[in-house]
Amino acid sequence: MSVSDTIFALASARGRAGVSVIRLSGTKALAVAEMLSGPLPQARHAYLRKFSHPETGEAIDTGIALRFDGEASFTGEPVVELQTHGSNSVVDTLLSVLGSMDGCRLAEPGEFTRRALINGKMDLVQVEGLADLIEAETEEQRRQANRVMTGELSDKVAGWADKLLKINSLMAASIDFSDEELPADLLSTLRADIQELMTSFDFELQGARSAEIVRDGFVVAIVGKPNVGKSTLLNTLSGREVAITSEVAGTTRDVIEVGLNLGGYEVVLLDTAGLHETDDLVETIGIERARQRSQDANLRIVMIEQADDLDHLDVSLGPKDIIVYGKSDLSSDGGGFRLSAKTGDGIDELVERISLALSDEVGGASSLTRQRHKDNLGRAKDALGEAVSLIDQNDYDIELVSERVREASTHLDQLVGKFNIENVLGEIFSSFCIGK
Template sequence: MTDTIFALATAAGRAAVAVVRVSGPATLSVVQALTGKPPRARMAGLRTLRHQGVDIDEALVLRFEGPASYTGEDSAEFHVHGGRAVVEALLSALSDLGARLAEPGEFTRRAFENGKLDLAQAEGVGDLIDAETEGQRRQALGQLGGALSQRYDRWRDLLIQSLAMLEAAVDFPDEDLPEEVAERARPALRILNDELDAALADVSRGRRVRDGFRIALVGAPNAGKSTLLNGLVERDAAIVTDTPGTTRDVIEVPLVLGGYKVLVADTAGIRDTADAIEAEGVRRARAWAEEADLRLWVVDGFHVKHTVKLEGTIRGGDWLILNKADIADGSELAGANAHWAGEGLKVVRLSAQSREAVDELRAALAEHVADALSGAEFPAATRLRHAERLTEARAYLARALSDIGLEVELAAEDVRLAARALEKITGRVDPEDVLGRVFSSFCIGK
């Protein structure tokens, strides 16, 4: 890391203030060249930026000496007026002075490589920048603060303690060691095994906070799915007509419920059809609904007897929305309500055209989403990469437990491999291509 890098750290375009960051060994000389008199480290100073005898701007300049900086290197920030011409002039001057434009995520990658952050914390930085909801902000801030890393480090320590006992049994079989020293590793490994099982059972929660909780509106044509979607998102996101089969594709609309990101999808009406385009829409509807976290089966109250066709299609946890309840036959709705409630479904009777009814449904959905995503513990995985490594560690651990008492050498190797799988999450040992993939998703200037 001999290069000195620079980048615009604030959003591009016209603004009151723009921040340009610099990091690397030549930072002090760059600041000296532009200001004539660099401010003291960690002290803001108002300076006129000048290059090749031409004034660029009046700027607030801050300088940080490594390792007490974000990247761990000497670094600086120029707070200038946010006009495009000002920013372009400053970036051009920095390039003339020998610095180069940073690659996406390069500032944070340098922080990782200089030991300022581990890999999980670095991913938390990226998630915090991308956070759109309160739930995403809390999760990303917790990950940046080390909540995820601390959990992995505790698991790794348990593995190392167990590994010490197993290796003692392997390396010093004739020494005066306590009997069954290898067996003493089993209790800690069993505890860790149970914790990994629980973490894997909860593995989707962190990713759903990041990517969005998926809610599918499914049902027959003309049941009122599109009208309900428009009511939930409070705008005309889907076309509503009396013609069956109007919705041909999946319409995804983002929404914030209970402080969490939600994707609500209106889907094509599910029915048998000879129309090739509509049939493809039905296939996509089924596929999206299959992967959804919650499915709302919307039923036309005038045809409530036909809900019997849902047998074998509805799964536990689905909701049944009895639509047009304001004009449908009350006794038939009550019968359907009793039947499906007895099957363990949540049944909601409403009119999708009633603002008050839709607001009540939105409030119920917000409560459901918050309950599903706000676990008591910080999630053990917020990305697919984490889940893959947890699964790998769990497999090695299970094999180690079966080997203790039979082949202690193999058990010790499996425990070692389990520890390495956890280390990959925080970046203690991680191949270059994984680092490149993680940091390439960052914006330039971070």
């Protein structure tokens, strides 16, 4: 894979459509495209062109061609986009003609974006934001990804890095001037500055969990003993027959997952095996899984028939977990929140309660959307923590303090991908499609 090749790919989805977009990027992009389309005199102007075979002259399609020059493109190198009719045959023919041209090859997954990264058009977190934007299914996932892609986190990191630099130059200046200790007032200013940064990092780290929930989904597990109507509830909430329901206890043995869009948020709903004592080996494994997954979930819907069912569940409940009495159509006694998955009675209220718990949970979402972001910022914070405790020891060495501050800067640089990115690139780009 050479960065000097001119690369091309179908940038829109495969299959029949109104329009398809083929993108070319690299030094030969314009020359190659013009062999198909004829001259494209001005950048950023749309030209209606006939695309024809460069050797035979056979007409392939008519469409729009657009060129972007030099740095003013997505990849930071010359780019041409050909908008053709969304026909498999047109696309295949054009791709095969392009493939036969010298110095021109099909792009690898994410290769356009990789070039954008190399050419400084985006940093690493923006690339991750872009990957998340393409994956986004719900409104909130889209908003969050868009914030990261357009540089919200990058700007924050740049601001922090700037402050660290100032702190360090202040220290460096004092180290140069004397071998003696720093004046007390200067030292306390430095300490306060470092601590202020740590508070900002902390604030951001606290919102990371919420950001992750928005990205990966809010996991809600339905738990309870067999036959209370868990699978029926899952089917009702998801609007389709996902899980098998029957009056036979032990019908559900494995954890069943359904993704739902609830109020603009991604919710992953889990149906689990009924919790009870059993000699059936497979069911026992299912029950163990049910316990584990419900324990890890963000929220539990506990379905019961009577209040003392709660005592036999062996799942620890959180304060927001929702306890419901099922099959309200069959009996009218019992207090608490009642619903019937069969008639739909109480379902709206359940959805409202889930949304409420969810909005509490994701209220303060930060822009740290990935574990990688949390790790790097966490390490930066730890390094600053060490700097502060060094200052607090009366017999500190300012050189050591300064080293810790530099280390924090390194972690911030790593977060936005200023160096050492090769090891994370593979993972990030594995989620990209060809043409992005």
